[in-house]
Amino acid sequence: DAGITQSPRYKITETGRQVTLMCHQTWSHSYMFWYRQDLGHGLRLIYYSAAADITDKGEVPDGYVVSRSKTENFPLTLESATRSQTSVYFCASSDVGGGLRTEAFFGQGTRLTVV
């Protein structure tokens, strides 16, 4: 199915553990993004990627690692999870046309709880 999918949808992990959130898009969009959204707040950009093997920090990158070896995948790893990283994580992708980054499409989100 075409689209952008995140996995898992829900995850409970313990403090100190490494956890990886997956994001996969089928459109071959150039751009991909990771956000976290804490309860009752707006989205904060963690990392983004303009193309395969190109990643840049966003607003809140500390404690997170990303990679993008393939255009369609953009995994987000929490190297040593902390309770403050409990949040809903959204992945998004968008393309570029005429120098303009076009509309972004978001995944359904991953609800991560760190206990």
Place this chain on the structure above:
Amino acid sequence: LAKTTQPISMDSYEGQEVNITCSHNNIATNDYITWYQQFPSQGPRFIIQGYKTKVTNEVASLFIPADRKSSTLSLPRVSLSDTAVYYCLVGSNDMRFGAGTRLTVKP
């Protein structure tokens, strides 16, 4: 990076037109203005995008004055289902969301 400022919340009634203004005083020459809508427990959804003057699509209009230091999202004849958080974004590479405007439409 251009920072955006929006009202935290707005209330309206069904059938009214709603205008949400976003300030972006430091907008760069190559920045576009984009608006997204988010319902609870869902990812944001694109509404409209523009560079200058006026853009209209089937759900909204976007008004951008000549100096581009602000923009206004206009939702015609809102319904209860338009209750959501609306975000204004400015930029060309990354996408940074602010706190957004929580719109509540009342019957």
